[in-house]
Amino acid sequence: MITLIRIELFKIFRKPRTYIAFGAVASIIWLIQLGFWADGESYINFGMAALSETFDVQGRVLNGYLLAYIILQTLLVHVPLLIALVSGDMISGEANMGTLRLLASRPVSRTQIILSKFLASSVYTLALLVWMAVWTLFFSLFIFGADDMIIMKSEVVTQISAADAAWRYVAAFGFAALAMVTVSALAFLLSIFAENSIGPIMATMSIIILFTILNSLNLPIYQDIKPYLFTTHMLGWKGFFDVAVNASNEQIPGSVENLPAVMRSAGMLLLHVILFLGASLYVFRRKDILS
């Protein structure tokens, strides 16, 4: 099994399209950092105008932690496409190249083929997240420095001390990794049904867009299904930036306001991964390979 995973990883990382995602992530992050480096102060001042009228805000509001938050919010919406680019190609790409029949006629079981490919695509997903984390957090902190982090939501302003921010990012990236593995598992499942990678990539994105739209529609008819859509839980990483307060309304460092909700979302994502992977195994083990 280890040999198979290594073979799959070798194939993934020798394929030029794999590096499109790494290049795209680095480019987008670099462009955002450049933009904020050039015009960030005025942008932040504009955003803080109302707040500054009431409060005396001191220190570096535009710092590495805040920028990392902004980048994460922007990027995690688009990363699924980059994930689908590789995961949606895992089986369909082999079918398209005509190599699937070679793989499936080797003395390895179809279960091993699926598991090794899925694990390899998950490693790719995690590698992309680590790459994103390094560019987002490390370089943002390097360029803009570290300070307390101020997050403005519709009715709430949260201030997180610099010392309390780093672990939240680790947790947020860990959660995001699970969300992206879910997308990867969906794209992987869809790739079993196709003989070229365009279909699974488009289908994955269409499902994500459709579910995201359903999430944003506050219509009673859709309320009941929302908790079961994996897209509902994909943004659960934001929960790590909601800090619990004590009876005196003071923040409790190292706390999460609604940790059970975050864990529930993680559980739902994990359940989806298991469902998608289980379906992949079921379909592929019975599939006639005609490509």
Next chain:
Amino acid sequence: MSSSLDIAPLLEVSGLTKTYGSFKAVDDLSFSVFPGDVFGFLGQNGAGKSTTIRMLLTLIRPNAGQIRVFGMDLQQHRREVLSRVGAVIEKPDLYGYLTGQENLSLFARMSGKGITKARIQETLELVGLQKRAGDRVKTYSQGMKQRLGIACALVHDPDLIILDEPTNGLDPQGIADIRNLVLSLSREQGKTFLISSHLLAEIELMANRMLIIDRGRKIVEGSVRELVDPQDRELQVETLDDAHALECISHTPWAGQLMHDRLPQVVLSMSHAEIPALVDALVGQGVRILALRPVNRLEAYFLSLTHA
């Protein structure tokens, strides 16, 4: 190449059936391949050859029938059987972004046999690709890809090698190279081959036994020597006036050997020994002969299937 019906078959297919809806791609097919055979698997395009081969490699599930390889049931001993089988299925598509050596190494590792680098080099040399082994496969010609595909099938030293249309898209030199490789592996290493093709001539040159299928059903199975007997072939007589030639033949002892299904062509079923007497008789009656062409009976039979 040796086959004997008193030894156990290496591959035994019985009652194999595959249907897609109401279409029977393979219909109750049975045949046997013996150790050391170069077994030709012949049929027109769409006859069910590839479907059968895919079932032999567990790529497609049969609806009925049994496949036994090396004395084991394929479904129950899939892994054990496939570790001793090498195959090229249709055109050998490989990973174009990897080099030839990387492709070969990758499939060697999947065999689970601990293939050494020396064995990989040896296999590359066997198929004549050692000089281009470091180049990406997308830069290879069709013939080179075919040879690399065969290398992938051979690298783990299998006992049974299945080649599906191995000479498709190859130039005459490439076809000859593949043929020579098959024959040398069969003679020198005793490898057993199952080779599918829609070209009878190709199978005649390589195989010792063959099977012809049409519309998924077995038409004929046997030794090539028996099925393609050069001593008992049909002979086409080309003349300036075929009608006159037919009239003349009707008054000779060969009248009963005229192939009426080939009329108005003058085709007779006869042995080589009878030819001089026939020519003398026709020339004696003023028939002007342009050419005498041996007609391969099996080929004619095969072509009649193709045209059916």
